[in-house]
Amino acid sequence: MNIVVLIKFVPDLVEDLEIDASTSLLDRSFLRLIPNELDEHALEEAILLKERLGGTVTAITVDFGDVDETLFTAVAKGTDRVVKITGEDFSQGVSNEKLAAIFQGVLADLPCDLILTGTQAVDDLDGFVGALLAERLGLPYVGYVTKIDVQDGKLVARKEYPGGLNADIEISGPAVLGIQAAEKPPRYVVTSKVMEAMKKASIDEQEAGEASVEAELPVQRMSLPETGARAEMIEGSAADVAAALLKLFRERGVLA
Amino acid sequence: MSVATSYEFLDKVISATPDGEKIRKCLQCGTCGGICPYGFAMDFSPRALIAALRADDWHGVLESDTIWLCASCFACAHVCPTKIPLTRGLLATLKTEMLIGGSIPQELQTALGNSRRYGNALGESPKKRADWTRDFTIPVPTLANHKDPVDVLWFVGDYGSYHPRVQQVSRALAKLLYVLDVKFGILGAEECSDGDTQAFTGEWGLFELLARKNTKAMGRYQFKEIVTADPHAFNALKHEYPRLGFNRTVKHHTQYLLEHADRLAPLLQNRGPQRVTYHDPCYLGRANDNNIYDEPRRLLRAIPGLELVEMPHNREMSVCCGGGGGGMWLDGFVWEKAHVRTAEWRIKEAIGVGAQVLAVACPYEAPRFEDAVKATGNEGKLAVKDVAELLAEAAFG
Numbered sequence: 001m002n003i004v005v006l007i008k009f010v011p012d013l014v015e016d017l018e019i020d021a022s023t024s025l026l027d028r029s030f031l032r033l034i035p036n037e038l039d040e041h042a043l044e045e046a047i048l049l050k051e052r053l054g055g056t057v058t059a060i061t062v063d064f065g066d067v068d069e070t071l072f073t074a075v076a077k078g079t080d081r082v083v084k085i086t087g088e089d090f091s092q093g094v095s096n097e098k099l100a101a102i103f104q105g106v107l108a109d110l111p112c113d114l115i116l117t118g119t120q121a122v123d124d125l126d127g128f129v130g131a132l133l134a135e136r137l138g139l140p141y142v143g144y145v146t147k148i149d150v151q152d153g154k155l156v157a158r159k160e161y162p163g164g165l166n167a168d169i170e171i172s173g174p175a176v177l178g179i180q181a182a183e184k185p186p187r188y189v190v191t192s193k194v195m196e197a198m199k200k201a202s203i204d205e206q207e208a209g210e211a212s213v214e215a216e217l218p219v220q221r222m223s224l225p226e227t228g229a230r231a232e233m234i235e236g237s238a239a240d241v242a243a244a245l246l247k248l249f250r251e252r253g254v255l256a
Numbered sequence: 257m258s259v260a261t262s263y264e265f266l267d268k269v270i271s272a273t274p275d276g277e278k279i280r281k282c283l284q285c286g287t288c289g290g291i292c293p294y295g296f297a298m299d300f301s302p303r304a305l306i307a308a309l310r311a312d313d314w315h316g317v318l319e320s321d322t323i324w325l326c327a328s329c330f331a332c333a334h335v336c337p338t339k340i341p342l343t344r345g346l347l348a349t350l351k352t353e354m355l356i357g358g359s360i361p362q363e364l365q366t367a368l369g370n371s372r373r374y375g376n377a378l379g380e381s382p383k384k385r386a387d388w389t390r391d392f393t394i395p396v397p398t399l400a401n402h403k404d405p406v407d408v409l410w411f412v413g414d415y416g417s418y419h420p421r422v423q424q425v426s427r428a429l430a431k432l433l434y435v436l437d438v439k440f441g442i443l444g445a446e447e448c449s450d451g452d453t454q455a456f457t458g459e460w461g462l463f464e465l466l467a468r469k470n471t472k473a474m475g476r477y478q479f480k481e482i483v484t485a486d487p488h489a490f491n492a493l494k495h496e497y498p499r500l501g502f503n504r505t506v507k508h509h510t511q512y513l514l515e516h517a518d519r520l521a522p523l524l525q526n527r528g529p530q531r532v533t534y535h536d537p538c539y540l541g542r543a544n545d546n547n548i549y550d551e552p553r554r555l556l557r558a559i560p561g562l563e564l565v566e567m568p569h570n571r572e573m574s575v576c577c578g579g580g581g582g583g584m585w586l587d588g589f590v591w592e593k594a595h596v597r598t599a600e601w602r603i604k605e606a607i608g609v610g611a612q613v614l615a616v617a618c619p620y621e622a623p624r625f626e627d628a629v630k631a632t633g634n635e636g637k638l639a640v641k642d643v644a645e646l647l648a649e650a651a652f653g
Contacts, residue, residue, distance in 0.1 A: 014374065014379065014380065014381045015381050015383065016381075034373070185362055185365070187358055187360075187365070188355075188360055188364075188365035188368050188369050189358075190352075190355045190356050190459060190461060190462075191372065191459060191461030191462040191464075191465055192356075192460070192461035193356070193461075194461075195461060
């Protein structure tokens with residue numbers, strides 16, 4: 001099975017996020033960008049499938065900045081081919097609509113059986129990229145996938161629903177799947193293998209074609225959550241606290 | 257890169273380790289497995305591992321994951337009558353093979369991934385490495401903002417920089433350096449993990465990556481010597497960084513403070529706790545024959561009213577806190593496999609000799625031993641303090 005994995009880079013939440021006062025958007029000047037966690041799960045699932053069923057894995061990302069190390073790490077993990085889409089400064093962020101259009105352009109020359117990506121990314125939680133891309137390619141899409149298998153020659157994706165429900169969905173491939181979690185956590189690959197990949201592998205750089213987008217959802221304003229002084233600490237002995245709680249419950253109508 | 261047979265593996269150990277050829281002379285006496293704190297839970301003690309390799313059971317060796325119980329405490333290497341470099345050679349090289357083969361407990365993967373991405377095992381922002389110096393009364397200069405040469409480059413380390421408990425040790429040491437009028441500075445955001453513990457998980461490539469970042473950063477500044485409160489950083493800077501061409505004097509804080517004992521002792525006016533015992537960190541003592549046993553004890557004895565008592569396991573026979581060799585990042589795995597914690601044995605020994613305070617000298621120890629005090633039901637009976645903290649309390653109250 002030949003699998004393509006799409007990787008988007010998102011702000012690293014280890015750093016403090018700041019809003020640029022002049023634009024009311026995320027201040028991206030000192031942001032550290034890292035691969036979206038669920039896209040790393042998508043890559044892991046692809047490599048697990050390759051190990052089980054054979055085939056190839058191709059990882060594609062756009063040039064968000066320091067993406068080479070991520071791509072070489074992907075090679076060290078078992079990815080056969082890595083593609084970096086260049087041509088524009090994408091470090092300031094790309095809308096999901098445009099990202100889907102860019103990926104469509106590259107996929108036109110890259111026939112494959114399965115396209116995997118994270119079901120959503122932490123930067124917007126929209127979960128649009130996979131679905132929009134499937135629509136553009138005229139392929140089926142299933143999101144929130146936690147397992148992929150082939151049964152009797154057919155692709156079966158396990159989709160996770162809220163409330164602990166799972167569904168096994170049979171799909172006629174090729175298809176786009178949004179990965180919620182790989183079957184195993186993304187693997188750590190030893191540094192010497194990454195270094196070896198840096199020496200031996202090469203990144204296939206492709207210029208982004210004309211990515212026409214009919215509509216986008218521009219973010220108008222971002223803000224940090226406002227914290228209100230709503231918590232009231234009740235102090236004193238156990239009896240005092242219990243009495244204060246009872247009084248509160250009666251006031252708020254919890255108890256008669 | 258990865259090896260396919262036992263004999264290839266033995267060749268790798270021998271070529272990659274100073275004195276590695278001694279492995280061929282193993283007498284199979286079993287002293288190593290006897291002294292290993294987790295020997296009872298390992299499928300292959302060092303002795304059994306050598307036997308399996310001689311029998312060419314490479315597959316059997318790779319099938320077991322109990323090598324991850326090894327806390328690289330150097331107990332086995334220390335007692336080996338043939339002086340085989342078991343810890344750094346045999347065991348760390350087997351860990352490398354496990355890493356290459358992908359047999360890595362998940363919690364260790366997280367710490368190694370954090371180390372590679374952020375330069376610290378805790379997964380904290382590298383930009384915030386010097387945040388512990390903020391809102392602190394004592395000035396702790398960062399070398400990037402401080403153009404003049406300094407006497408001491410203080411290598412703070414991951415835990416001293418980020419771990420809330422160990423930050424207290426860093427603050428105590430800062431007070432002592434300040435009151436001794438030492439011209440010192442830290443690397444701040446330019447520092448990253450010393451890489452020693454990552455190396456002893458077998459991740460030598462990551463060690464080199466981290467070490468090169470540190471040597472590059474240190475190369476930008478003028479200083480006379482390096483001081484660190486972290487025995488792992490001390491060990492790496494002293495024995496491993498020179499292989500990368502970085503050869504600078506490094507001292508553990510207990511060595512450095514003892515050198516200034518004539519000026520430090522008159523400042524120690526407050527009476528200390530009455531009964532104190534001292535835990536020898538593996539990487540100050542046994543590892544690479546660092547043999548720093550007397551310096552911390554002499555500092556402790558300089559505190560008025562302090563009586564130093566010894567635990568049954570002391571000096572080169574000290575029992576590891578469990579944090580080395582990746583143990584710091586394998587607590588869940590170790591518990592699952594062994595159902596004991598060496599740190600708890602240590603607490604029982606300290607309580608057994610009637611100590612009020614367990615003095616330590618390694619950043620892994622205060623958090624591990626404080627947890628073990630609680631886990632053994634001894635909360636309030638035994639305090640855990642770094643030597644620097646006890647000295648700072650004696651000097652400043």
